Amino acid sequence: xxxxxxxxxxxxxxxxxxxxxxxxxxxxxxxxxxxxxxxxxxxxxxxxxxxxxxxxxxxxxxxxxxxxxxxxxxxxxxxxxxxxxxxxxx
Amino acid sequence: xxxxxxxxxxxxxxxxxxxxxxxxxxxxxxxxxxxxxxxxxxxxxxxxxxxxxxxxxxxxxxxxxxxxxxxxxxxxxxxxxxxxxxxxxxxxxxxxxxxxxxxxxxxxxxxxxxxxxxxxxxxxxxxxxxxxxxxxxxxxxxxxxxxxxxxxxxxxxxxxxxxxxxxxxxxxxxxxxxxxxxxxxxxxxxxxxxxxxxxxxxxxxxxxxxxxxxxxxxxxxxxxxxxxxxxxxxxxxxxxxxxxxxxxxxxxxxxxxxxxxxxxxxxxxxxxxxxxxxxxxxxxxxxxxxxxxxxxxxxxxxxxxxxxxxxxxxxxxxxxxxxxxxxxxxxxxxxxxxxxxxxxxxxxxxxxxxxxxxxxxxxxxxxxxxxxxxxxxxxxxxxxxxxxxxxxxxxxxxxxxxxxxxxxxxxxxxxxxxxxxxxxxxxxxxxxxxxxxxxxxxxxxxxxxxxxxxxxxxxxxxxxxxxxxxxxxxxxxxxxxxxxxxxxxxxxxxxxxxxxxxxxxxxxxxxxxxxxxxxxxxxxxxxxxxxxxxxxxxxxxxxxxxxxxxxxxxxxxxxxxxxxxxxxxxxxxxxxxxxxxxxxxxxxxxxxxxxxxxxxxxxxxxxxxxxxxxxxxxxxxxxxxxxxxxxxxxxxxxxxxxxxxxxxxxxxxxxxxxxxxxxxxxxxxxxxxxxxxxxxxxxxxxxxxxxxxxxxxxxxxxxxxxxxxxxxxxxxxxxxxxxxxxxxxxxxxxxxxxxxxxxxxxxxxxxxxxxxxxxxxxxxxxxxxxxxxxxxxxxxxxxxxxxxxxxxxxxxxxxxxxxxxxxxxxxxxxxxxxxxxxxxxxxxxxxxxxxxxxxxxxxxxxxxxxxxxxxxxxxxxxxxxxxxxxxxxxxxxxxxxxxxxxxx
Numbered sequence: 006x007x008x009x010x011x012x013x014x015x016x017x018x019x020x021x022x023x024x025x026x027x028x029x030x031x032x033x034x035x036x037x038x039x040x041x042x043x044x045x046x047x048x049x050x051x052x053x054x055x056x057x058x059x060x061x062x063x064x065x066x067x068x069x070x071x072x073x074x075x076x077x078x079x080x081x082x083x084x085x086x087x088x089x090x091x092x093x094x095x
Numbered sequence: 096x097x098x099x100x101x102x103x104x105x106x107x108x109x110x111x112x113x114x115x116x117x118x119x120x121x122x123x124x125x126x127x128x129x130x131x132x133x134x135x136x137x138x139x140x141x142x143x144x145x146x147x148x149x150x151x152x153x154x155x156x157x158x159x160x161x162x163x164x165x166x167x168x169x170x171x172x173x174x175x176x177x178x179x180x181x182x183x184x185x186x187x188x189x190x191x192x193x194x195x196x197x198x199x200x201x202x203x204x205x206x207x208x209x210x211x212x213x214x215x216x217x218x219x220x221x222x223x224x225x226x227x228x229x230x231x232x233x234x235x236x237x238x239x240x241x242x243x244x245x246x247x248x249x250x251x252x253x254x255x256x257x258x259x260x261x262x263x264x265x266x267x268x269x270x271x272x273x274x275x276x277x278x279x280x281x282x283x284x285x286x287x288x289x290x291x292x293x294x295x296x297x298x299x300x301x302x303x304x305x306x307x308x309x310x311x312x313x314x315x316x317x318x319x320x321x322x323x324x325x326x327x328x329x330x331x332x333x334x335x336x337x338x339x340x341x342x343x344x345x346x347x348x349x350x351x352x353x354x355x356x357x358x359x360x361x362x363x364x365x366x367x368x369x370x371x372x373x374x375x376x377x378x379x380x381x382x383x384x385x386x387x388x389x390x391x392x393x394x395x396x397x398x399x400x401x402x403x404x405x406x407x408x409x410x411x412x413x414x415x416x417x418x419x420x421x422x423x424x425x426x427x428x429x430x431x432x433x434x435x436x437x438x439x440x441x442x443x444x445x446x447x448x449x450x451x452x453x454x455x456x457x458x459x460x461x462x463x464x465x466x467x468x469x470x471x472x473x474x475x476x477x478x479x480x481x482x483x484x485x486x487x488x489x490x491x492x493x494x495x496x497x498x499x500x501x502x503x504x505x506x507x508x509x510x511x512x513x514x515x516x517x518x519x520x521x522x523x524x525x526x527x528x529x530x531x532x533x534x535x536x537x538x539x540x541x542x543x544x545x546x547x548x549x550x551x552x553x554x555x556x557x558x559x560x561x562x563x564x565x566x567x568x569x570x571x572x573x574x575x576x577x578x579x580x581x582x583x584x585x586x587x588x589x590x591x592x593x594x595x596x597x598x599x600x601x602x603x604x605x606x607x608x609x610x611x612x613x614x615x616x617x618x619x620x621x622x623x624x625x626x627x628x629x630x631x632x633x634x635x636x637x638x639x640x641x642x643x644x645x646x647x648x649x650x651x652x653x654x655x656x657x658x659x660x661x662x663x664x665x666x667x668x669x670x671x672x673x674x675x676x677x678x679x680x681x682x683x684x685x686x687x688x689x690x691x692x693x694x695x696x697x698x699x700x701x702x703x704x705x706x707x708x709x710x711x712x713x714x715x716x717x718x719x720x721x722x723x724x725x726x727x728x729x730x731x732x733x734x735x736x737x738x739x740x741x742x743x744x745x746x747x748x749x750x751x752x753x754x755x756x757x758x759x760x761x762x763x764x765x766x767x768x769x770x771x772x773x774x775x776x777x778x779x780x781x782x783x784x785x786x787x788x789x790x791x792x793x794x795x796x797x798x799x800x801x802x803x804x805x806x807x808x809x810x811x812x813x814x815x816x817x818x819x820x821x822x823x824x825x826x827x828x829x830x831x832x833x834x835x836x837x838x839x840x841x842x843x844x845x846x847x848x849x850x851x852x853x854x855x856x857x858x859x860x861x862x863x864x865x866x867x868x869x870x871x872x873x874x875x876x877x878x879x880x881x882x883x884x885x886x887x888x889x890x891x892x893x894x895x896x897x898x899x900x901x902x903x904x905x906x907x908x909x910x911x912x913x914x915x916x917x918x919x920x921x922x923x924x925x926x927x928x929x930x931x932x933x934x935x936x937x938x939x940x941x942x943x944x945x946x947x948x949x950x951x952x953x954x955x956x957x958x959x960x961x962x963x964x965x966x967x968x969x970x971x972x973x974x975x976x977x978x979x980x981x982x983x
Binding site: 033046060062 | 098121126128152162
């Protein structure tokens with residue numbers, strides 16, 4: 006989504022693809038999460054048509070969303086690195 | 096932050112659209128997933144099923160998305176609101192009872208609070224009203240004297256450097272000459288700077304100056320805006336013009352602004368707004384030797400009331416030095432209080448009593464409603480348990496029940512405000528003078544806001560405890576009980592406490608009402624000393640140079656009464672300085688047989704026909720006649736009370752009374768006539784020692800002074816009511832003196848009603864309110880027994896089947912309620928004895944601990960408790976044991 010607007014189905018497909026089925030995002034948890042991000046103002050909803058000419062709700066990342074993403078990525082990397090260090094030491 | 100709010104608002108107000116979008120979004124997802132599975136060769140039906148499974152149930156997902164909207168609480172409240180509405184509709188009898196109770200209680204509160212607000216809290220109609228104070232004299236007891244004498248005024252005017260003071264007198268009738276005739280207008284005498292102190296600049300012209308405001312100063316006048324418009328047609332050259340007031344030319348120096356409201360002087364004269372102001376020209380003699388001035392002041396910037404008090408304390412000592420030492424054990428101290436509290440000082444007790452009464456009845460109403468809701472929650476415990484079983488949290492149930500209470504409160508408040516409007520109109524009619532002290536008494540947004548807050552508190556009061564009780568649901572027992580309704584010991588115990596409380600409070604109220612009604616009755620019912628039927632009273636101002644001599648006035652009185660007596664339907668006519676039920680002239684320095692009269696006496700000049708016109712009886716001696724005018728010896732009549740006070744041991748006829756350095760001999764004794772009390776703020780009307788003097792023999796100096804304060808009254812006895820009489824009287828008077836207008840035609844009963852106004856409204860309000868309280872208490876008892884009866888019908892049926900007597904069963908059902916009610920009555924009577932302290936100063940002629948009143952209230956309430964508890968219990972007579980056992 007950081008690259009282009011996507012609809013909910015697309016997001017779930019992409020997630021599965023990218024993580025090569027390692028991360029199984031429960032489809033049922035996806036939509037409440039999207040709605041929460043929308044309410045926080047990190048995603049902006051946009052209704053447009055798919056390649057099959059079907060109306061769908063696309064989510065687009067906002068400036069605030071990008072900032073938040075960067076922060077989250079940074080903190081995740083920190084945590085991951087810390088976990089890796091701990092594991093290496095063991 | 097902003098996007099969050101926008102999102103929530105959209106969810107609330109565009110709910111449908113948001114729902115639709117959610118539905119479409121999920122449907123798209125399902126279709127895509129199904130299409131993907133189908134393209135891999137899966138049958139369409141199986142693909143759809145798997146897609147739904149993968150999404151973990153679209154409805155559940157929707158519900159979780161809704162949770163993300165952050166408006167759950169709001170939605171729950173809306174839901175509860177409708178649920179509450181349905182619930183209230185389901186039991187209309189209870190709902191109507193509750194709303195009607197609230198409407199009556201809140202209506203009474205809205206009406207009385209309008210008055211309280213107008214008198215105590217609404218800012219006075221002057222700029223910076225917080226700086227305005229009134230000068231009062233503290234005399235040791237808690238009562239303050241709000242009027243001042245000339246010494247006090249001059250000392251404050253000249254030496255109180257922390258204050259900007261001004262003085263004023265009462266509003267009196269005066270004759271304004273207009274061409275050949277005259278108009279009766281209202282005049283108030285005021286000191287220099289009064290307008291400045293109040294912060295109300297004149298519309299045009301200037302105020303009186305300090306140099307003009309001295310004894311024998313120039314005759315000046317300031318007009319009200321209304322008079323200037325009405326009579327002088329807004330004459331632009333009014334300043335410098337001369338107007339004739341009571342026969343004396345006055346030079347106009349200014350016109351007050353249109354919105355100016357004069358300081359009302361509540362205990363004397365008229366409360367209506369003055370038409371013209373003249374300088375008070377104060378002195379320390381004559382009028383100034385007694386407490387005849389009102390003094391107000393504006394605190395200088397930065398000065399507190401305490402600082403002003405401290406300065407006045409030293410000033411008091413200097414005033415005393417002028418007046419001579421105080422009698423032993425007397426305290427006298429000048430102080431200031433805020434102008435607002437000063438203006439309502441004399442009537443505050445009455446208002447406080449009314450206010451307390453309506454708040455108490457609201458509390459009783461709330462207790463009653465709490466009882467009803469508690470009974471209902473018992474009946475609803477199954478429904479609530481079901482909701483709990485379905486997953487509602489305790490908080491959620493509490494919230495639902497409180498919303499029900501709020502809904503009830505606001506329905507009640509709405510009806511109450513409408514009712515309050517009507518009540519307020521009635522209250523204002525009962526006592527228009529005092530309530531309209533400085534303007535109208537509106538039921539406006541201020542009052543509505545307070546009433547709304549009050550209703551909110553009421554809802555919490557009556558809704559919280561029943562809700563707390565009801566939300567404490569024990570699922571297992573409640574649902575397990577099947578169709579049986581539980582008696583619930585705990586709940587019963589609470590309802591008993593509630594009934595006990597409301598009976599106690601009701602007893603306190605009705606006992607107070609009883610004392611107030613007895614006071615009113617004792618003020619009006621005994622023979623007032625004269626015949627009050629068909630007696631018309633009119634006044635005319637005689638404060639004119641041509642009537643300065645008593646002989647001239649006597650001639651006017653004789654001729655005009657003769658003419659009036661010729662009007663058809665008139666039986667008799669007479670003139671006196673003051674009418675019954677009004678304030679008489681007090682003479683404090685009189686002596687009888689050389690003895691100083693300790694309590695002073697009233698003086699009244701009369702025409703010889705006065706006693707016959709009123710129907711006063713002669714108890715000894717002889718009447719006064721016209722013939723006494725010419726006799727050299729001055730004679731007077733005294734009343735019975737005078738004899739009772741001062742001449743109990745000697746023969747009154749022939750006693751010698753001395754005042755104004757002249758001597759009068761007592762020719763006869765007449766019965767006493769009720770008059771307005773003015774000596775203390777206690778009994779409204781009473782009998783005072785009084786001396787009646789023929790006009791022609793009245794001392795000259797005193798006559799002129801008295802006529803400045805009093806407009807003499809013409810009293811006319813007729814055979815029937817006659818609307819044309821005032822005009823005929825005016826014509827008769829004009830034929831004697833065309834420049835003398837009559838004013839203020841009133842029947843003697845109207846005068847009595849005005850004098851007793853405060854008593855009547857107190858008795859009326861407290862009676863109405865306590866009547867309501869007693870009905871509520873009876874309803875409470877009724878409800879308690881009815882509930883116990885319906886809960887125990889089964890038990891009673893079984894007992895009866897086993898051979899119990901129906902009356903013994905009725906006894907079992909009613910006994911607890913009656914015991915509780917009796918305990919409430921006893922407790923209430925004790926409380927009433929304490930509450931009676933608040934009634935100190937408004938209950939007279941009857942002891943505050945009058946055993947008859949207390950006994951009567953006790954018997955009445957216990958009787959009522961019996962009736963209220965027997966009515967529902969008697970239903971048990973029709974219980975058929977067979978049916979009950981069958982149902983079992």
